Amino acid sequence: MAGNWKMNLNHFEANLLVQKLAASLSEQQLTDVEVAVLPPFTDLRTVQTAVDGDKLLIEYGAQDISRHKSGAYTGEIAGSMLEKLGCTYVLAGHSERREYHNEGDEIVNAKVKAAFASGLTPILCVGEGLDIREAAGHCPHCVSQLDAGLAGLKPEQVKQIVIAYEPVWAIGTGKTATPEDAQEVCGALRVRLVEKYGDEIGNAVRILYGGSVKAANIAAIMAQPDVDGALVGGASLDAEEFASIARFR
Numbered sequence: 544m545a546g547n548w549k550m551n552l553n554h555f556e557a558n559l560l561v562q563k564l565a566a567s568l569s570e571q572q573l574t575d576v577e578v579a580v581l582p583p584f585t586d587l588r589t590v591q592t593a594v595d596g597d598k599l600l601i602e603y604g605a606q607d608i609s610r611h612k613s614g615a616y617t618g619e620i621a622g623s624m625l626e627k628l629g630c631t632y633v634l635a636g637h638s639e640r641r642e643y644h645n646e647g648d649e650i651v652n653a654k655v656k657a658a659f660a661s662g663l664t665p666i667l668c669v670g671e672g673l674d675i676r677e678a679a680g681h682c683p684h685c686v687s688q689l690d691a692g693l694a695g696l697k698p699e700q701v702k703q704i705v706i707a708y709e710p711v712w713a714i715g716t717g718k719t720a721t722p723e724d725a726q727e728v729c730g731a732l733r734v735r736l737v738e739k740y741g742d743e744i745g746n747a748v749r750i751l752y753g754g755s756v757k758a759a760n761i762a763a764i765m766a767q768p769d770v771d772g773a774l775v776g777g778a779s780l781d782a783e784e785f786a787s788i789a790r791f792r
């Protein structure tokens with residue numbers, strides 16, 4: 544279960560949230576659920592200190608990564624910098640990056656590769672806009688984003704990657720895809736992974752659903768055979784709510 548904080552919370556607030564989250568999680572036996580938070584860059588050091596200092600069972604990562612290694616790229620953050628901060632994960636191709644920063648499939652693929660080059664696990668986001676959904680093009684669209692995002696990766700990298708299916712029309716809108724909608728696309732992604740990389744790898748890849756996930760709808764989403772977890776935006780800013788999502792059963 545990964546919480547995308549987006550552009551919310553300063554480092555004081557980040558510390559508070561991560562401590563509260565750890566406290567809520569430790570009230571439950573969550574041995575088989577991995578919980579990760581994806582704070583803004585400016586919070587990563589604080590989150591690292593809290594997680595390492597108090598041995599919290601929370602992973603963390605970043606919301607974006609530069610495709611470049613280092614150099615004259617003002618405002619960008621390199622994978623090696625994230626690695627040094629102890630990040631495990633990094634998002635690549637979130638729809639807000641694709642839309643507001645014109646990140647196309649080629650850039651997303653370069654970011655996925657940059658993540659692996661720094662020992663990070665990318666969470667590759669795919670998803671269709673409302674127009675594509677209404678024209679019933681959602682499965683081919685997402686499969687094509689998947690193919691492009693994974694281009695040139697080694698099979699062992701594909702096995703490690705996390706895919707997040709996030710229909711753009713369901714992000715931050717309160718409109719959740721039905722569990723069957725989520726399964727339809729996650730299933731198509733799984734079929735493609737198995738087709739291209741074989742059963743072992745295709746079935747090992749974790750596929751998340753994201754888009755207005757809450758404690759109230761997570762159980763039905765997680766009951767779908769090809770949904771292995773969730774990428775949670777708004778609801779991850781509330782420790783109790785996010786902990787309830789992690790305890791979805």
Ligand code: PEP
Nearest residue numbers: 714715753754755776777
């Ligand atoms: C997201 O930003 O990845 C997301 C799924 O947001 P929300 O849960 O708020 O729809």
